[in-house]
Amino acid sequence: MATMTGVMLPGDRTVRHVEREVPQPGPGQVLLAVKASSICGSDIRAIYREHLGHGPEAYQNVIAGHEPAGQVVAVGPGCRRLAEGDRVAVYHIAGCGVCDECRAGYMIGCTSPHRAAYGWQRDGGHAPYLLAEERTCLPLPEPLSYLDGALVSCGFGTAYESLLRLRVSGRDALLVTGLGPVGLAAAMLGRALGAGPVIGTDIAPERLAVARRLGLVDHAVPAGDGAAEAIAELTGGQGCSASVDCSGSAAARLLALRSTRTWGRCAFVGEGGQVTLDVSQELIHRQITLHGSWVTSLRHMSELLENLVRWELRPDVTVTDRFALADAGRAYELADAGTAGKIAIVAG
Structure with missing residues (x-):
């Protein structure tokens, strides 16, 4: 054998x-x-x-x-x-x-x-x-590589599912907190769905640099003190209509929620950890829709493979x-x- x-x-x-x-x-x-x-x-x-x-x-x-x-x-x-x-x-x-x-x-x-x-x-x-x-x-499908296929198997599929849940389109300014592999995927696919501007945050300068180099975000904002104010300034004080946390960090989750405009939509994708929030002030009174999104479906994964070819991504x-x-x-x-x-x- x-x-x-x-x-x-x-x-x-x-x-x-x-x-x-x-x-x-x-x-x-x-x-x-x-x-x-x-x-x-x-x-x-x-x-x-x-x-x-x-x-x-x-x-x-x-x-x-x-x-x-x-x-x-x-x-x-x-x-x-x-x-x-x-x-x-x-x-x-x-x-x-x-x-x-x-x-x-x-x-x-x-x-x-x-x-x-x-x-x-x-x-x-x-x-x-x-x-x-x-x-x-x-x-x-051609011309996607085997490596493209491997990335769709989880990370890109997970990002795509969250954006579908948020109904991201050209009407949205999109915030992505956490620019690891899933966050990079969310930024790339969010732009393909028409969102703009796309704003990304991360604590690691190296990951901010990757997002900038690849042109996946319009603005790369260092996480931490001043991030919320920077996002507000970039969106005319309104915040983003759609946001997705890909980090699993409590601070990044709160940043995503707090930087979502009134009546906006937010998705938590990053696994692990906990978060504590003032539900009335940060969720209910601002009419925010919060989604938990876990991986994707066979149908949406197949759809994503087709769309990547069509979008030439x-x-x-x-x-x-x-x-x-x-x-x-x-x-x-x-x-x-x-x-x-x-x-x-x-x-x-």
């Missing part, structure tokens, strides 16, 4: 390379040659540093990587759509397929014991090959550093530092 080397995350900021057999696809499954597998902030927060999940949500000591894209190299019995040679991006949750959330395409919300996330409860993309359910694979421009699988330790160290754009592991 052929073997391969994959990457596990045992915690305590450690990367472990392990040997595994190359899997064979069963009914309804395909085997992918992984071409790109990017690193998500959730991997850093909830697996790389320490294992935070509990019960069925816990990391199960599998091969990591929940943002994969690759090429089909073997097809199991019963597959109806994919064939060898097809290029695909992978929706990173394999749900039960029959609950209400799965039927709506939101397998992220599946609560069945059969639910398994790639890289969390079943082997993910940090390996040369990935065993995937056909129903979680979406065709990757390439998510991979947000990747600042690429590593070989053998250098996964360095890749995770850099991602953990929180100063770079997107970090990706790519096939040679």
Whole structure:
């Protein structure tokens, strides 16, 4: 039986390379040659540093990587759509397929014991090959690269979903707090949907510089003292009609809310942490609509792939550093530092 080397995350900021057999696809499954597998902030927060999940949500000591894209190299019995040679991006949750959330395409919300996330409860993309359910694979259209597909698998899909929830359009000034990979995606896609100006904030000068260099924001505002006043000045004292927090920071969440104009809409996307706010003054009296938005649906992920081609956008421009699988330790160290754009592991 052929073997391969994959990457596990045992915690305590450690990367472990392990040997595994190359899997064979069963009914309804395909085997992918992984071409790109990017690193998500959730991997850093909830697996790389320490294992935070509990019960069925816990990391199960599998091969990591929940943002994969690759090429089909073997097809199991019963597959109806994919064939060898097809290029695909992978929706990173394999749900039960029959609950209400799965039927709506939101397998992220599946609560069945059969639910398994790639890289969390079943082997993910940090390996040369990935065993995937056909129903979680979406065709990757030309001219998008495998790296584009990997980024859509979670980060860009998450950003797109939040903007759809906010109904962002050309009528909106958009604020993005947190210019990590998801924030960069939200800025890029918000502009494509017509928003302007697009204002971004972050505590890291390096990430502000990435957003400026890529031209994703009209204004890059350092977070901290003076940020709220700067945003108010840039919007004629009104604030932004739409805002999205991609940081998970309590301070950034409050900044997003407080910089949303009366009757505006705000979405929280960044995971983890807590926030305390004066509900009457900051939410109710200003008629703010606050959304919690978690990943995306199969339908919206497919729609996003099509729109990226139509808009002539390439998510991979947000990747600042690429590593070989053998250098996964360095890749995770850099991602953990929180100063770079997107970090990706790519096939040679």
